[in-house]
Amino acid sequence: MRKNVLIVGAGGVAHVVAHKCAMNNDVLGDICIASRTQQKCEAIIESVLRKNHLKDPARKLYARQVDALNVPELVNLIKETKSEMVINVGQSYINMSVLEACIETGAVYMDTAIHEEPDKVCENPPWYANYEWKRRERCAAQGVTAILGIGFDPGVVNAWCALARDEYFDTIDTIDILDVNAGSHGKYFATNFDPEINFREFKKVWTWVDRQWVQQKVHSIRVDYDFPVVGSCPVYLTGHDELHSLSKNIDANSIRFWMGFGDHYLNVFSVLTNIGLTSEKPVKVAEGVEIAPLKMLKALLPDPSSLAPGYTGKTCIGNFIRGTKDNKPREVFIYNTCDHAECYQEVEAQAISYTAGVPAAAAAILVARGDWDVKTMVNVEELPPRPLLNLLDSMGLPTVVSEKPVTFTAPVIEHVASV
Amino acid sequence: MRKNVLIVGAGGVAHVVAHKCAMNNDVLGDICIASRTQQKCEAIIESVLRKNHLKDPARKLYARQVDALNVPELVNLIKETKSEMVINVGQSYINMSVLEACIETGAVYMDTAIHEEPDKVCENPPWYANYEWKRRERCAAQGVTAILGIGFDPGVVNAWCALARDEYFDTIDTIDILDVNAGSHGKYFATNFDPEINFREFKKVWTWVDRQWVQQKVHSIRVDYDFPVVGSCPVYLTGHDELHSLSKNIDANSIRFWMGFGDHYLNVFSVLTNIGLTSEKPVKVAEGVEIAPLKMLKALLPDPSSLAPGYTGKTCIGNFIRGTKDNKPREVFIYNTCDHAECYQEVEAQAISYTAGVPAAAAAILVARGDWDVKTMVNVEELPPRPLLNLLDSMGLPTVVSEKPVTFTAPVIEHVASV
Structure with missing residues (x-):
């Protein structure tokens, strides 16, 4: 104890x-x-x-x-x-x-x-x-x-991988972790957690394909998936923490992470990045003050905790897993959906x-x-x-296991040189 | 002397x-x-x-x-x-x-x-x-x-108004000053002069309509005009210095200024403005340093003088003027076109x-x-x-006077409350 x-x-x-x-x-x-x-x-x-x-x-x-x-x-x-x-x-x-x-x-x-x-x-x-x-x-x-x-994610999605390995599959071919926030905070643009950490995720995409690390361009590979509860959402191949342990600990050919982004989010993100505002490297501003553009951006964006009271809609995070059980092909989607307003009602978040x-x-x-x-x-x-x-x-x-999920089909992911 | x-x-x-x-x-x-x-x-x-x-x-x-x-x-x-x-x-x-x-x-x-x-x-x-x-x-x-x-503009366009009054018209109904840069600097985004001053122009639109000051929303009224030399370009009703003296010194019903912007420029500008990056009001960044977001933006955008060597294409600035001469309706377009590369060749600008x-x-x-x-x-x-x-x-x-110009037709411009 x-x-x-x-x-x-x-x-x-x-x-x-x-x-x-x-x-x-x-x-x-x-x-x-x-x-x-x-x-x-x-x-x-x-x-x-x-x-x-x-x-x-x-x-x-x-x-x-x-x-x-x-x-x-x-x-x-x-x-x-x-x-x-x-x-x-x-x-x-x-x-x-x-x-x-x-x-x-x-x-x-x-x-x-x-x-x-x-x-x-x-x-x-x-x-x-x-x-x-x-x-x-x-x-x-x-x-x-x-x-x-x-x-x-990382966390529950890793436990779902262990669950799939232990109870649902003899062999695993692919694990696609899909994370979509289908909620709305009503602001022009905001990140749901610390913008500094959030944008750092989007500098490069490292993913695990055919038992190798593969580097891809950010927001370059999109799949539209029909999620339970929240419906069809676009998700993009993204680098994420859990791939870096699952690739070692889970016997699967490919393990990939996909994050949902709307067109508006991607447009704003693209402009900010192209201008240089998501950079963590300090620049000299006119008066001789050095500051990282990302710090300025963080100061301008809404405090993530301020979004909670007005947030509506749901998140859906799930693992689409393809493999075999008893020599037969099998697909499952293990997922959770979570309602923003209910969370706020319960714990003010x-x-x-x-x-x-x-x-x-x-x-x-x-x-x-x-x-x-x-x-x-x-x-x-x-x-x-x-x-x-x-x-x-x-x-x-709560965890839901769907035994007849909508199939998630990823395009061929090739290795690209550094971006 | x-x-x-x-x-x-x-x-x-x-x-x-x-x-x-x-x-x-x-x-x-x-x-x-x-x-x-x-x-x-x-x-x-x-x-x-x-x-x-x-x-x-x-x-x-x-x-x-x-x-x-x-x-x-x-x-x-x-x-x-x-x-x-x-x-x-x-x-x-x-x-x-x-x-x-x-x-x-x-x-x-x-x-x-x-x-x-x-x-x-x-x-x-x-x-x-x-x-x-x-x-x-x-x-x-x-x-x-x-x-x-x-x-x-202001400057030559004001002289053209005087020229029109003195030599081309008995009465002037409308003067539309059209300013388009149909050139390309090859950068993702840049302003052609000090970004700090540039963006300050776009906070409100004051224009002179039917001998009154009228306030309109920024980038809300668009006209596509077929310019001499550079061809068709979208221009947007914009506030500008010269209206503030011409409205007093030139006897015309309406004097308006229109600036050319491409869709990409407007999208980037809209994102930057909505995020708050074109604001001149200092904000507190994480470390307790106070700085105006516009200063950061200026530090990140290309130095306007750095654009000159690779600039291609032309500007066209002109006054479309409508009125009467000898009791007959008359329209003229008085304009200049200027080539970026030729300017660079001559004076390195x-x-x-x-x-x-x-x-x-x-x-x-x-x-x-x-x-x-x-x-x-x-x-x-x-x-x-x-x-x-x-x-x-x-x-x-050089000034060119076109006596048979393509007609410039502005939509009705109504007064809107403060934006």
């Missing part, structure tokens, strides 16, 4: 993690939310209390200020708060410092997105080998449980934050119970999937 | 003014180019010398550093350089300080664009009444010649800079000769047009 959770970060995902942890604090113990800006942590706590989500009022829910790039400061915070589990949902730049603090203190480490260095974008695959897996031996040696990428945050809270419960306390570093597909999926069924993110 | 020219500014227009003044320095005397950045002035001088454009090598051509917002500094510079004529082709923010220095020293003042205050955009019409005309009495009292807006800069140099010659040394403040349509137009015929900007 593990007790007491430290949530690092105070954005939209942290908000959802805090709500769901509070709703399970009889299992999880005390909850501390720590971030560079303590005020943002306190706003989350106000939301939790407003919704009356603190299940056991005898357990503490409190805020702390922390510089999450400072390992000794994190170590002190973990010790002082007696946190045995750390859920890191801050900016991707802090992952390795938080992990180091967990290794030093023996606390469980969980995150929802891959580590990034501010000055590097879309490094060579597999991405996990660049930072996370370099620390795997040390986690194993010291019995530290580190669960990488336990949001929705939109569905993008909700789908990423709920699985992390579920994982903390599984670790606290001992189901997932594996004393080493793992990606989600290396863990038994059923405990997570069963728990999520009752926590707001 | 007036001698010695001080050119304030070192952008694309200043570049052309310097070339054309040097080519006429037997009339104009010594030429000093002064700007905040002396290096930019020296680069212009190198271009003039490279092209062997210094007609009288005994006359000086030299550079100085100046803060053009500092009136005493400007006064000293005018006195020290013994400049009797000042051509102000710096940013629009400096107009009033340069004019003040001219009033104090008695030097002739010329500019090519209206004064603007950094924190105010598209003020109430007529714009000249907000700053320039407030100093008219003082110019008259002290015998200071101040020629406002002597570029192409593109046609947008060329068309704005040559008339200012021509005006300096007319003032030096005494033709235009009127000892008061005037807009160009208040001066005799023939001396300017005859001079421009031989300086690279």
Whole structure:
């Protein structure tokens, strides 16, 4: 049994993690939310209390200020708060410092997105080998449980791959992970999470085709797919975290990720990128001030957390998997749909934050119970999937398996030179 | 006779003014180019010398550093350089300080664009009444010649209005000033002059319809016109400097300005504006630095002067004028076409800079000769047009009068509330 959770970060995902942890604090113990800006942590706590989500009022829910790039400061915070589990949902730049603090203190480490260095974008695959897996031996040696990428994608989609492998297929040919937000925030343009991290995803496309890494141009390969519930949506071949562990851990010929974008989104993104506004490289502006264009863009775009109150519509994220079972071809679509307004009603967040945050809270419960306390570093597909999926069924993110899905057909994906 | 020219500014227009003044320095005397950045002035001088454009090598051509917002500094510079004529082709923010220095020293003042205050955009019409005309009495009292807006538009187009009034019409119903750049710079997106000033033009449209100021939405009224030489181009109702003096000085029912924009330009402009990137109001970026988004945009867009070498195609600017002569209806199109590559060949600049800069140099010659040394403040349509137009015929900007033009038909323009 593990007790007491430290949530690092105070954005939209942290908000959802805090709500769901509070709703399970009889299992999880005390909850501390720590971030560079303590005020943002306190706003989350106000939301939790407003919704009356603190299940056991005898357990503490409190805020702390922390510089999450400072390992000794994190170590002190973990010790002082007696946190045995750390859920890191801050900016991707802090992952390795938080992990180091967990290794030093023996606390469980969980995150929802891959580590990034501010000055590097879309490094060579597999991405996990660049930072996370370099620390795997040390986690194993010291019995530290580190669960990488336990949001929705990566996270639940990885568990679905494990489920498919364990229960639905003898051989897997292709896994296509499809992520579409068919909701509307009513703004001219906005990103659903930190624009800085969001746009960094779109610099290059690395995908796993015929057991090789293949590089393609961004937004160059489109498929229109008729999703359950939300209907037909265009999706584009996109690079994404989970391919970088699934390619190693799941025996499949091709594993690809596709993200839904509307024409308006792509037009705006294309203009911004062509002008240079999505660049993380500082430029000199007239007065001699140097600043990254992406920082200016972030300052102008709506704060993702501000989108939640008016958000309507649904997300649909699913794995279309093709292979064989008992020597017969088989296709399944394993998916979840999530309604923005229902999420807001429940926890005052939109569905993008909700789908990423709920699985992390579920994982903390599984670790606290001992189901997932594996004393080493793992990606989600290396863990038994059923405990997570069963728990999520009752926590707001039910899994649906469609045995007769609409077929997803990808065009031939060729390797292109660097873009 | 007036001698010695001080050119304030070192952008694309200043570049052309310097070339054309040097080519006429037997009339104009010594030429000093002064700007905040002396290096930019020296680069212009190198271009003039490279092209062997210094007609009288005994006359000086030299550079100085100046803060053009500092009136005493400007006064000293005018006195020290013994400049009797000042051509102000710096940013629009400096107009009033340069004019003040001219009033104090008695030097002739010329500019090519209206004064603007950094924190105010598209003020109430007529714009000249907000700053320039407030100093008219003082110019008259002290015998200071101040020629406002002597570029192409404003400038030559104002002279064409005077020409039409004097020689082609008894009554004028409508004047439609049409400005199209049918050239190509080969970049994804660029402005042909300072983006900061360029985008400030597009905040509101003030136009003169049935002898009243009418406000319309930006880029909302389009006409496709079959121009001489460059062919059919879309033009959009746009606000522009010259309407703010022509409405007072030319007896016509409606005077409107139309600028050519391609679909790609408008799409990019629309995205940038909707995101907030064309705003001059500073925003706080992540690190606590405050900066105007427009400054960032300017830093990212190509330097307009860098476009010149590869520019192809032509500009066409003309006045379509409808009225009566000898009790009969009459339509004329008075226009000029200018070739980007030919401009570059001659003075190492593109046609947008060329068309704005040559008339200012021509005006300096007319003032030096005494033709235009009127000892008061005037807009160009208040001066005799023939001396300017005859001079421009031989300086690279010939006027063509088409007596049987393709008819330009504007839709009904209604007044809309503030946008």
